[in-house]
Amino acid sequence: MTDVFVHPTAIVAEGALLSPGVKIGPYSTVGPEVVLGENVELVSHAVVDGRTTIGRDTKIYPFASVGNPPQDLKYGGELSRLEVGERCTIRESVTINPGTEGGGMVTRIGNDCLLMACAHVAHDCQVGNNVVLANYVGLAGHTIIGDHVGFGGLCGVRQFVRIGSYAFIGAHSMVDADVIPYGMAVGNRAKLSGLNLVGLKRRGFERDAIHVLRGAYRKVFFGEGTLRSRVDAAATAFADDPLVQDVVSFMRDGRDRAFCLPRSAEDDV
Known part of the structure; x- marks a missing residue:
């Protein structure tokens, strides 16, 4: 010793x-x-x-x-x-x-x-x-x-519960569903409130990469059709983007699981 x-x-x-x-x-x-x-x-x-x-x-x-x-x-x-x-x-x-x-x-x-x-x-x-x-x-x-x-x-x-990489959970939150990578969730029960933009910038993510990720976020959570179909559509539309594919893979791996959703998107699932 x-x-x-x-x-x-x-x-x-x-x-x-x-x-x-x-x-x-x-x-x-x-x-x-x-x-x-x-x-x-x-x-x-x-x-x-x-x-x-x-x-x-x-x-x-x-x-x-x-x-x-x-x-x-x-x-x-x-x-x-x-x-x-x-x-x-x-x-x-x-x-x-x-x-x-x-x-x-x-x-x-x-x-x-x-x-x-x-x-x-x-x-x-x-x-x-x-x-x-x-x-x-x-x-x-x-x-x-x-x-x-x-x-x-x-x-x-x-x-x-699963929480994806680079996500942020706001103070006083109760998380009872999966949170996507790069997402930000807050509340009791926690809901998605967008992407963890401050965290991504601090970690050195490029502005263009964040812009593409925001486009995919809108497509997945505010597009037409069911959540599953929107995930599949994002996988195709952003096939060459590694950040989007991280989110897609995370959600596909949990197809039978509950996800934290934006409040305004819950009725579209």
């Missing part, structure tokens, strides 16, 4: 694997099946337990509970896992649970994610890279979150 620092008040169970550069602060506890990557830091009073792997350069703040058993009455003690990526920031009182037999046995969080204070990631969630969960965001079990998704504070996401 070269260059590992463990505070005298911390408890590290026998069997835990601590990589070089790990720092475990006061009153933290680490379970026997935990693997901490290089330069992981537990600031103080943090708990990491279960079959949990934490990627390098991740920092976990006080009173976070990472890897304790799922809050699922169907959980029967199966040896499920939690995988947290590299360079993540897990702030105070965050809770993250491992998977269950009914959901693939693993919860995953990607690289470069920020989980602000009191956020919750439930069992079997699959969270992409560069995701930001603001304070008190709660992801119910089995949710799938794409890369570069942002959440405002106090959001809830229902179990099994």
Whole structure:
């Protein structure tokens, strides 16, 4: 355990694997099946337990509970896992649970994610890279979150919901249906309010690409015919555009699922 620092008040169970550069602060506890990557830091009073792997350069703040058993009455003690990526920031009182037999046995969080204070990631969630969960965001079990998704504070996401890459969920929203990639949703229950234009510009998307995406958005949600037929029409009309095809593929993969829709388009589905 070269260059590992463990505070005298911390408890590290026998069997835990601590990589070089790990720092475990006061009153933290680490379970026997935990693997901490290089330069992981537990600031103080943090708990990491279960079959949990934490990627390098991740920092976990006080009173976070990472890897304790799922809050699922169907959980029967199966040896499920939690995988947290590299360079993540897990702030105070965050809770993250491992998977269950009914959901693939693993919860995953990607690289470069920020989980602000009191956020919750439930069992079997699959969270992409560069995701930001603001304070008190709660992801119910089995949710799938794409890369570069942002959440405002106090959001809830229902179990099994998918949120596509580069989407944004406004503060105080309750999301109970899938949100398309590049979309912006807000409200209780959440409705689409257009595209995540600010986020796309900040991420360096070209103006022309955003313009084409807006045209496809209008065709899919405000065109003639059923939602399915409009998706098929957009797939043909924008066959060479990768952003539009991302949206089309996402919606085709969820043909039997509910989607967040613009309020004015709901009657056209």
